[in-house]
Amino acid sequence: MADHLDALENQSIFILREAYKKFKNLAMLWSIGKDSTVMLWLARKAFFGSVPLPLVHIDTSYKIPQMIEYRDQKAKEWGLNLVVGQNKKALDEGMNHEMGRIVCCEALKTNGLTAVMEDKNYTGLILGIRRDEEGTRAKERYFSPRDKNFEWNFKDQPPELWDQFKTTFAEGTHIRIHPLLHWTELNVWEYIEREKIPIIDLYFDKGEGKRYRSLGCAPCTGSIESTATTVPEIIEELRNVTTSERSGRAQDQEDTYAMQKLRAKGYM
Amino acid sequence: MKQNGGGPSQELMRLVIVGHVDHGKSTLVGRLLSDTGSLPEGKLQFTKDICDRQGKVFEFAFLLDALEEEQDQGITIDTSQIFFHTDKRHYVIIDAPGHKEFLKNMVTGAASAEGALLLIDAYEGVQEQSRRHGYILKLLGLTQVAVVVNKMDLVDYDPEVFYKIKTEYTEFLTSMGIEPRMFIPVAAKVGENIATPSEKMKWHEGPTVLEMLDQFEKQKPKDHLPFRLPVQDVYKFDERRIIAGRVESGTLNIGDEVVFSPSLKRARVKTIEAWSVPEQPKIATATQSVGITLDEQIFVERGEVASLSEEGPIVSTTFDVNVFWMGSRHFEKGREYTIKLTTEEVECEIVEFKKVIDASTLEPLEGQDYLVKNDVAEVTLRTKRPIAFDLFGTIPETGRFVIVDEYDVCGGGIVTTYSASTDKDKLRDEVRNRDFNWVKSNISSSERAYRNGHQAALVLFVGESGVGKAKLAKSLEEKIFKDNFQSYLLDGRNVRLGVGADLEEEKSREGEPLRRFGEVARLFLDAGHILISTTNVFNQEDHSDIELIIDPCPLIEIHIGDKAPSGDFDGMSLTLSDAKNEKEAVNKIYSYLKEKKILTGHNYSI
Numbered sequence: 001m002a003d004h005l006d007a008l009e010n011q012s013i014f015i016l017r018e019a020y021k022k023f024k025n026l027a028m029l030w031s032i033g034k035d036s037t038v039m040l041w042l043a044r045k046a047f048f049g050s051v052p053l054p055l056v057h058i059d060t061s062y063k064i065p066q067m068i069e070y071r072d073q074k075a076k077e078w079g080l081n082l083v084v085g086q087n088k089k090a091l092d093e094g095m096n097h098e099m100g101r102i103v104c105c106e107a108l109k110t111n112g113l114t115a116v117m118e119d120k121n122y123t124g125l126i127l128g129i130r131r132d133e134e135g136t137r138a139k140e141r142y143f144s145p146r147d148k149n150f151e152w153n154f155k156d157q158p159p160e161l162w163d164q165f166k167t168t169f170a171e172g173t174h175i176r177i178h179p180l181l182h183w184t185e186l187n188v189w190e191y192i193e194r195e196k197i198p199i200i201d202l203y204f205d206k207g208e209g210k211r212y213r214s215l216g217c218a219p220c221t222g223s224i225e226s227t228a229t230t231v232p233e234i235i236e237e238l239r240n241v242t243t244s245e246r247s248g249r250a251q252d253q254e255d256t257y258a259m260q261k262l263r264a265k266g267y268m
Numbered sequence: 269m270k271q272n273g274g275g276p277s278q279e280l281m282r283l284v285i286v287g288h289v290d291h292g293k294s295t296l297v298g299r300l301l302s303d304t305g306s307l308p309e310g311k312l313q314f315t316k317d318i319c320d321r322q323g324k325v326f327e328f329a330f331l332l333d334a335l336e337e338e339q340d341q342g343i344t345i346d347t348s349q350i351f352f353h354t355d356k357r358h359y360v361i362i363d364a365p366g367h368k369e370f371l372k373n374m375v376t377g378a379a380s381a382e383g384a385l386l387l388i389d390a391y392e393g394v395q396e397q398s399r400r401h402g403y404i405l406k407l408l409g410l411t412q413v414a415v416v417v418n419k420m421d422l423v424d425y426d427p428e429v430f431y432k433i434k435t436e437y438t439e440f441l442t443s444m445g446i447e448p449r450m451f452i453p454v455a456a457k458v459g460e461n462i463a464t465p466s467e468k469m470k471w472h473e474g475p476t477v478l479e480m481l482d483q484f485e486k487q488k489p490k491d492h493l494p495f496r497l498p499v500q501d502v503y504k505f506d507e508r509r510i511i512a513g514r515v516e517s518g519t520l521n522i523g524d525e526v527v528f529s530p531s532l533k534r535a536r537v538k539t540i541e542a543w544s545v546p547e548q549p550k551i552a553t554a555t556q557s558v559g560i561t562l563d564e565q566i567f568v569e570r571g572e573v574a575s576l577s578e579e580g581p582i583v584s585t586t587f588d589v590n591v592f593w594m595g596s597r598h599f600e601k602g603r604e605y606t607i608k609l610t611t612e613e614v615e616c617e618i619v620e621f622k623k624v625i626d627a628s629t630l631e632p633l634e635g636q637d638y639l640v641k642n643d644v645a646e647v648t649l650r651t652k653r654p655i656a657f658d659l660f661g662t663i664p665e666t667g668r669f670v671i672v673d674e675y676d677v678c679g680g681g682i683v684t685t686y687s688a689s690t691d692k693d694k695l696r697d698e699v700r701n702r703d704f705n706w707v708k709s710n711i712s713s714s715e716r717a718y719r720n721g722h723q724a725a726l727v728l729f730v731g732e733s734g735v736g737k738a739k740l741a742k743s744l745e746e747k748i749f750k751d752n753f754q755s756y757l758l759d760g761r762n763v764r765l766g767v768g769a770d771l772e773e774e775k776s777r778e779g780e781p782l783r784r785f786g787e788v789a790r791l792f793l794d795a796g797h798i799l800i801s802t803t804n805v806f807n808q809e810d811h812s813d814i815e816l817i818i819d820p821c822p823l824i825e826i827h828i829g830d831k832a833p834s835g836d837f838d839g840m841s842l843t844l845s846d847a848k849n850e851k852e853a854v855n856k857i858y859s860y861l862k863e864k865k866i867l868t869g870h871n872y873s874i
Contacts, residue, residue: 046512138349159373159375159680162379164670168672
């Protein structure tokens, strides 16, 4: 009898395989966080140990240093084709969060991503976003088209039924694929526990009574008070929390519609 | 938000909430979240603050409307998914828009749901979308439906209003074969009969909305149905050749013989592959995304459906469907569409409209031979090449499809009936029936091919009479034979003399000689021979019938003469301008057979 994690896993594997079959020049976005690391794990399941896709990491240069260390170590260990993207021009011009968090996110993350996609000629991107993260993500599709400017027309999204996805496009369309869309934060941790996925240790308390619940750039990502040092402890903690996962992410709180505005323009 | 507070069960049920625009779907969802304590801390206050800032009165619906446009217009545009739980289990609610313009979003939400709440405004009564949504739910195969009569506060909680709606809508639902589980009178805005029984509607003896949801049943896995594994992809990342796909129904064990449709290729399951699991699986069951390896290296591709050898799917080009249309361009005859069914994608067209229905009234639109956005129709479809499917009533997962118009998914539907309507369909049914009942030898075709040094194949000479086909065929048979291969010349005349001796003139006009020739050829091919024929008596159309009969063995056409091969035969073929230099012609054919890996040589593993 299949349990709920099996059901989530089977669905995600199906989506990953559809993506791989249907699109050429596809890349997977790896933020080093728990979600995209779980997604990477699912890709290895889907392709029986291989990862036949490049993994793109957008390095804003403001990432927490351990993230880069973990990234490079795992890329080597798992034999990944890692592609690192960075908006050097904006960084040279001194872009940082003090110029406005949304402005900064757009320049370093969205535009950094756009540049690497153009450079590598990727026409599709696999991302580990989930519907339960925040409101605009709740309205995403598994296969979500973006126009040539990477913009998301959330008012006119393709219907998606019976796992028949939109896989044919006019020239110039980009596709975003979201294999974890139906997972919750708790599901992700339960799966990490079941599969024993080696997740970055920033998620755990190291005796200071705090840990990260969501990972991003150092200046805009706050830790939460927590003494959870293991995955089961995090699971136990999550069963009883009443704050949202992204409450430590400053850009979300910048404006009522911050996420919608960012995401309509191609933010992850 | 307590993400997993509640009961011990991890069970998750997917629900959709549908109904006419403004009948209160988002309000109901907001209320469910709030009343089950499923809102994140501060979310209620955050939303209330926004309302204050924008000078609006707070509504529960605003808790869900994340998109700026939605709040501005006060209507849900897209489906959104919200998680909550009761003591019994977890739920994902899909809040689907009720505006006619957003039907495709409603369909997106409803297609994956296991249960539905259909909302009707007590004050406005049954409206256009109440009926349309009811019909679409039925088409999507979602029959676990409870009807929630909302805004009872606006009609002073009057039971008469409720019962009137109940009678009217029950009649509508039963006319489509839906038996509603329950009608519940509620006032979502003030929370009557949502989580707690209403003091104001004591006359309602049934459950509250939450109690109703907990009574919905989980969909059972389709393990008991015939096994279906549509091929999603074939991987060769390492030494393994893995056929990947999702088990849509039934179960598969290592060692089972599987047959792929439409090709009718068969092999045994050697392994069920999996990465990073405690132990390699021995069985694959419905809903699992799996990978299998086979004991023979047969060539199968995406779109084929694996079944067990006793219970295959239907294969045809023509079948009857119910379709709902979401495209802005009409669905009409004479245009080419793409049908996506399981992992198969093929061009299709409309043969005829049997009935076009206005989905808001269920009235048939007489004489209309096109389908407009938001309406439904009963249609006969024809695909460009045969595809494997089941009737929706037998196996839903392999009996439903979407229709793509240019780049967009514009329609969805289910296969309702199939009966062989053309001679080709009848022949295909006969061939498949013969094949599924065939008594199999212990020796597999790849073992024969290994021993023989060649695959079984039918080489058919085609061309004007007098170009020397017969002579060439005999030379080819001889050359192949002398190289220690199994070749045999099967002339149509020889079949007619013996096997067809009982055929009368009349019968011989109905394709019976062709069928007999094909079946005799099939026996030789099953024995592993390279069969050579010069027969002139069949036309090009017939060749595709022969191909069908001998499938999956290849038919190779050798054209002699300048005339280009006609018809849409897309198998292997070789054209020789003449057969004057017999030796040279035979050598060319011989090389062609090697090139196409028909002749592989002895002790050569294919």
